[in-house]
Amino acid sequence: MKGKWGAGLVLGLVGVLTAGCSLIGGNDENDESTVTLVTHDSWAAPQQVIDAFQQQTGIKLDILKKGDAGALTNSLVLTKANPLGDVAYGVDSTFASRALSEGVFDSYTSPEADRGPQRYAVDSEHRMSAVDLGDVCLNVDTNWFAANGVPAPTSYDDLTDPRYKNLLVVENPATSSPGLAFLLGTVAHYGEQGWQAYWTKLKDNGVQTVSGWEEAYSQDFSGSSGKGPRPIVVSYASSPAAEIGDDGKPRTKALLDTCYRQVEYAGVLAGTKQPEKARKVVDFLLSQQFQTTVADNMYVYPTRQGVELPKAWTTAAPLPTNPASLPGDQVQAGREQWIGQWRSLLGQ
Numbered sequence: 001m002k003g004k005w006g007a008g009l010v011l012g013l014v015g016v017l018t019a020g021c022s023l024i025g026g027n028d029e030n031d032e033s034t035v036t037l038v039t040h041d042s043w044a045a046p047q048q049v050i051d052a053f054q055q056q057t058g059i060k061l062d063i064l065k066k067g068d069a070g071a072l073t074n075s076l077v078l079t080k081a082n083p084l085g086d087v088a089y090g091v092d093s094t095f096a097s098r099a100l101s102e103g104v105f106d107s108y109t110s111p112e113a114d115r116g117p118q119r120y121a122v123d124s125e126h127r128m129s130a131v132d133l134g135d136v137c138l139n140v141d142t143n144w145f146a147a148n149g150v151p152a153p154t155s156y157d158d159l160t161d162p163r164y165k166n167l168l169v170v171e172n173p174a175t176s177s178p179g180l181a182f183l184l185g186t187v188a189h190y191g192e193q194g195w196q197a198y199w200t201k202l203k204d205n206g207v208q209t210v211s212g213w214e215e216a217y218s219q220d221f222s223g224s225s226g227k228g229p230r231p232i233v234v235s236y237a238s239s240p241a242a243e244i245g246d247d248g249k250p251r252t253k254a255l256l257d258t259c260y261r262q263v264e265y266a267g268v269l270a271g272t273k274q275p276e277k278a279r280k281v282v283d284f285l286l287s288q289q290f291q292t293t294v295a296d297n298m299y300v301y302p303t304r305q306g307v308e309l310p311k312a313w314t315t316a317a318p319l320p321t322n323p324a325s326l327p328g329d330q331v332q333a334g335r336e337q338w339i340g341q342w343r344s345l346l347g348q
Helices: 047-057 069-078 096-101 142-148 177-190 195-204 213-220 275-286 294-298 328-346
Strands: 034-039 060-065 087-092 129-133 136-141 168-171 208-210 232-236 252-254 263-268
Touching (some): 034 275, 047 275, 069 096, 069 177, 087 096, 096 328, 129 275, 177 213, 177 328, 195 328, 208 213, 213 232
Parallel strands (some): 034 060
Antiparallel strands (some): 136 252
């Protein structure tokens, strides 16, 4: 979602598939049993689940990571005439309209789609299947606010209050998927005529901008390491599930009134020489077998109905019930203009 949801969605995982494992690299174009899955840097899945898929289907997965959701989409568009792989996962709802308009994906309706993913369909031709959700929200370090005798903010408007001056760090929407989602959230909340005035107030109140989630969350936010100077950050609704202390309580909290919904999709790449095998990979990503792993391994919510979340998520990271969103065609039409206006406002 990371991006996924964007870059940096994985918040520290143990025992999962990473870039150094045997499934990555070494793809032989003449090996018809190998399918290349092009994805974002936050991809992670348990080795035993991948092994089980290979045993069941005879398909070997070769994982090719291409940055965050934005970088992944750009790569797929630029190489659509000679695709990088056979199937892609990780293009999110902020970039879906671009991938569709550029003809990156082939039509395919998975038999697994009617278990829930169809709720997030963005295309009547079923070229993209929803795999997971990753709502982007403001997160606060609750311990910092308690220690400093300041009430934690609860809304967008609170962040313009002088009591929160120099406390917020956000990601650049030109370089970060969560940063873009937060910008879109302010457009949805204040409208196309009001969001710039809001960001001007944030600038006057000392908002800090960094290039990506990893820097914002791990270096500048006080809630993850306790060393950062800023107790408010743009992150995910699921982030508090990774910040549970020895007392069993999360050290951070997502402000659910500031959430913007990101959905991550998978699809068969147009031009693949192995469409049938690529479709089986899409089926796998929507299956109960894979969907039960996404919360623990990528800190995102599954799209499949009936998949239980980890127990800690019930209180630490409940799925937002009323997140903001914008229609895909509106995002497609306004995205580059809004980013340009944001850069001018913030002097980026």
